[in-house]
Amino acid sequence: MASDMNDYFNKKKKEEQRGGGFQAPKPPKFDFNMNGQKAGMFWIIGGFILLLVLAKPFIIITEGERGILSTNGKYEDQALMPGLHFLIPFIQKVYIVDTKVRIINYADKIERASTAGDGIVLKPAITVLDKRGLPVTIELTVQYRLNAQLAAQTISNWGFSWEDKIIDPVARDVVRNVIGQYDAETLPIMRNAIALKIEAGIRASVDRQKNGPADLESIQLREIGLPQKVKDQIERVQVAKQEVEKAQQDVERAKQEAFKKETEAQGTANALTIEAAAQAKANHLVGQSITPGLLKLEQIKVQGKFNEALKENKDAKIFLTPGGSTPNIWLDTKTGDSQKISSTR
Structure with missing residues (x-):
């Protein structure tokens, strides 16, 4: 028994020495093999999904925008309306244009930089010459929008920088022509008339363009800068x-x-x-x-006063003036004093 046990351990020892020690169990094997039909469907679905991701054969246009459809480099006559539109990958392409109100501000001092997509373009004030050749700066605001119905024709004729080819040069040309009619001193006085002329001139020039590329909303004259x-x-x-x-x-x-x-x-x-x-x-x-009767009455009154005076001074002398033109006077012979008694007319 003991010898059998020794033989067993000796055999195990020899196996370990030969590298036959403990070995980890091998992972199970899975069979990925598919038949040809299933493999083909798998690759078709995967390729379609990859194509959708890379080619993106659809586009969504939002309100305030229009889509210019290009097929093999040629623009379609009608712009795409807001909504979902499907495209032919690698053959068709859509360019989005903004049809909301846009603004060009001509300012002497630009306080901020324009933000892409905010629809506001900042430009330096328009410098022109007055009637005598003196430099004048005009600050102006022009509000406009792309004609949505004719957006495709406008982009086809003018390109995507159409506003720099239409609105900006027209505004500068009209301002130069209007300001050149006045002396600098009269510009502030004629401000309202000048503003009306500038607006009318810009509208007329833009409306004369083929296919009416833009709709003007308003033109505002903000400031007239004069030489010092x-x-x-x-x-x-x-x-x-x-x-x-x-x-x-x-x-x-x-x-x-x-x-x-x-x-x-x-x-x-x-x-x-x-x-x-x-x-x-x-x-x-x-x-x-004054009647004769009244005069007689007055004489009676005066006579009464004389009588009263004679009672007090019997030596007095009385002088009567006829006709009553001068006063009646009595004279006191003792004292020499005289006194007017009355007067009659």
């Missing part, structure tokens, strides 16, 4: 005008004061005239009211 010496001259003229206006106001105020005093003096004279007329009328009435 012209600004100084205008400022001096304004100051002189203000001084003249102030002098005219002072003259007008003086005229009003003089008219007021004249009116007051005329009123005083009228019042005196009225008073004198009233007094004359009163005297006339008084004269008409």
